[in-house]
Amino acid sequence: MDLEAALRAQAQACAALGSPMYADLLGRVADAVAAGGRAAAPFTRVLAGYEDASGPSGLALRLAGSVHRLVLERRAGALAAYYPSVGGTWEPEGCWAAFVGLVADEPDAVREWLDRPPQTNEVGRSAALTAGLLEVTRATGLPVRLVEIGSSGGLNLLADRFCYVDEHGRVHGDEASPVRLDGAWTGPGPWTDGTDGRPAVWPTVVERTGSDVRPVDVTTTAGRLALTAYVWPDMTARHERLRGALRLAAETPVTVRTQGAGDLVDGLAPVEGTVTVLWHSVMWQYLDRDEQERVLARLDDVGAQATPGAPLAHLSLEPRRRRRDDDHAFWLVLRTWPGGETRFLARSRGHGVPVDWVDGTAG
Numbered sequence: 562m563d564l565e566a567a568l569r570a571q572a573q574a575c576a577a578l579g580s581p582m583y584a585d586l587l588g589r590v591a592d593a594v595a596a597g598g599r600a601a602a603p604f605t606r607v608l609a610g611y612e613d614a615s616g617p618s619g620l621a622l623r624l625a626g627s628v629h630r631l632v633l634e635r636r637a638g639a640l641a642a643y644y645p646s647v648g649g650t651w652e653p654e655g656c657w658a659a660f661v662g663l664v665a666d667e668p669d670a671v672r673e674w675l676d677r678p679p680q681t682n683e684v685g686r687s688a689a690l691t692a693g694l695l696e697v698t699r700a701t702g703l704p705v706r707l708v709e710i711g712s713s714g715g716l717n718l719l720a721d722r723f724c725y726v727d728e729h730g731r732v733h734g735d736e737a738s739p740v741r742l743d744g745a746w747t748g749p750g751p752w753t754d755g756t757d758g759r760p761a762v763w764p765t766v767v768e769r770t771g772s773d774v775r776p777v778d779v780t781t782t783a784g785r786l787a788l789t790a791y792v793w794p795d796m797t798a799r800h801e802r803l804r805g806a807l808r809l810a811a812e813t814p815v816t817v818r819t820q821g822a823g824d825l826v827d828g829l830a831p832v833e834g835t836v837t838v839l840w841h842s843v844m845w846q847y848l849d850r851d852e853q854e855r856v857l858a859r860l861d862d863v864g865a866q867a868t869p870g871a872p873l874a875h876l877s878l879e880p881r882r883r884r885r886d887d888d889h890a891f892w893l894v895l896r897t898w899p900g901g902e903t904r905f906l907a908r909s910r911g912h913g914v915p916v917d918w919v920d921g922t923a924g
């Protein structure tokens with residue numbers, strides 16, 4: 562894909578996912594590149610050498626993230642006034658003029674982060690993961706050993722400490738939590754106990770283990786800055802929940818090991834009196850086929866050792882098809898052992914909220 566097409570594709574994705582600001586900015590960068598000459602010059606200069614970065618870590622998001630980082634560090638001059646993430650107000654013409662000005666005047670600063678693949682840790686995905694955890698708790702009644710692959714900063718390992726508000730305005734989890742996910746859940750899910758709407762028994766997490774090939778240390782300024790810079794500046798709800806989760810993580814740090822998914826599951830084993838939950842969100846696509854098969858085969862082996870007193874659950878929130886002819890969607894899928902039954906529990910959005918509970922056994 563050429564540079565202009567890549568920028569336009571990302572602009573469209575930003576529009577679809579709720580960032581009119583990035584949709585506009587990246588669309589204008591694409592227009593400038595297409596126009597060539599003086600309009601294109603600041604961008605072709607700053608992006609030189611990176612034109613082939615593609616896919617999920619593509620150049621458009623590297624550029625946008627690098628500029629956002631300068632805004633967050635108060636190194637972006639007039640541009641900050643247009644960035645809602647630092648209290649500014651987005652206005653398309655002024656923002657574009659200041660954006661071009663920064664890229665033209667500070668190319669070296671903008672280039673500092675172009676060699677990094679964007680890295681996020683989307684706290685909203687906890688809405689789906691926690692709904693699955695509630696189902697596991699309902700079914701087993703056991704305390705949870707939570708194990709995550711592709712944890713990034715490990716923020717979703719604190720999911721049981723967030724506050725969730727369902728479609729009826731009922732509050733679940735920790736009402737005093739700095740993370741509040743409004744409109745998190747719709748449908749007849751496991752967050753209520755039967756028809757009277759009483760809240761279900763909340764999961765008790767007794768152990769948390771995270772892993773990632775490139776973990777982000779959220780106890781450092783650099784780690785917090787990285788996770789913040791890649792959240793789109795006009796998505797204020799995402800910024801709020803990230804800020805809240807970073808506060809929680811500062812009080813109760815969760816260690817994320819530097820370890821690939823395959824290596825982590827090698828060490829997995831059921832433990833009597835607990836349910837072991839291996840979960841992950843939006844990371845499966847980064848594993849090569851061999852590592853995917855290795856993780857699944859290991860789960861089958863560990864599942865074969867599972868008993869009703871030491872069960873195993875595999876909970877995933879990943880883009881996938883439910884049936885061959887379906888479009889891809891973000892599905893929360895639960896596999897449980899003993900037995901190895903698979904259920905498609907819920908659908909969510911890319912950034913997690915809201916989660917629509919559907920439940921069903923795999924066909």
Ligand SMILES: C[S@@+](CC[C@H](N)C(=O)[O-])C[C@H]1O[C@@H](n2cnc3c(N)ncnc32)[C@H](O)[C@@H]1O
Pocket residue numbers: 680681682683684686710711712713714772773774775776820821822823841842843844847848852
């Ligand atoms: C899009 S992020 C999602 C992070 C987090 N799960 C979330 O939902 O916010 C994907 C993560 O997978 C990690 N990753 C990529 N390849 C991996 C591998 N082979 N084993 C473990 N983690 C991997 C990346 O470093 C990155 O942190």
